Amino acid sequence: MLVLVSISVFRGLAALERPSPKLQAEDRDQDDRGGKKIANRTFLSLSQITALSEENLEGVEKKMEEFLNLTQLKTSFKESVLLDYYTAGFWWAKEMNFSLIQLSGFMDLLNFALENLSGKRMTLGDNLKELERAMTGIRETESEERSVFDPNSFSIEQAKAIIDYLVTSLFKHYKAYEYLFHSRREEPVISNELTRLLEDFRTI
């Protein structure tokens, strides 16, 4: 199922044949700072993205903790998973040499996908469909809610890599994330099962 859907996402991407985007990060950053491309609802601000991009892995984790306002890391399994999710995602994108704008877009995407799972309780299939829509820029005509995410800031190759990344991280572990976000209360003490889940997350 996962494989089938991701193949259809790839087909959608291939069919688009977008002109190859200009990926000159620095130039675009200047242009975009006016707020035309970057809507006001980005997950992390451009200055936060910039600060993160200057850090090593440990530094990214520390700053992410601060930016996400995670104050219960020692006792909250949920917070530690969130920190891992966003830190690992950011680090992956950084190693992909994404520009600041691309990093910002990618973090939005990570945030949307997780919000759609946790807040909207979207099923795996629906979430993948939303991802496809986000990545191909296809929007339903009646929906005026325009995503912050701009697929045109990524090349097809990068878009494929992003889908791959999401499929092998969040989507592959969808059940574990659902369990984590939909369980009725936060487990203050990490049980054996949760420890196993945590190990699962750590291998992402």
Ligand SMILES: *[C@@H]1O[C@H](CO)[C@@H](O)[C@H](O)[C@H]1NC(C)=O
């Ligand atoms: C975003 O900015 C627009 C105006 O540029 C404003 O109408 C809208 O309410 C803002 N949205 C949020 C979530 O701040």
Ligand SMILES: *[C@@H]1O[C@H](CO)[C@@H](O)[C@H](O)[C@H]1NC(C)=O
């Ligand atoms: C951070 O989270 C705490 C509760 O965990 C909350 O009281 C506080 O207002 C939050 N701060 C910001 C800046 O969101």
Ligand SMILES: *[C@@H]1O[C@H](CO)[C@@H](O)[C@H](O)[C@H]1NC(C)=O
């Ligand atoms: C990113 O840039 C570094 C240094 O320029 C290079 O070694 C590496 O292969 C690049 N990675 C990707 C995924 O393009």
Ligand SMILES: *[C@@H]1O[C@H](CO)[C@@H](O)[C@H](O)[C@H]1NC(C)=O
């Ligand atoms: C999450 O769902 C909303 C619509 O409910 C959609 O606009 C957004 O693109 C989705 N995000 C992802 C990453 O799937």
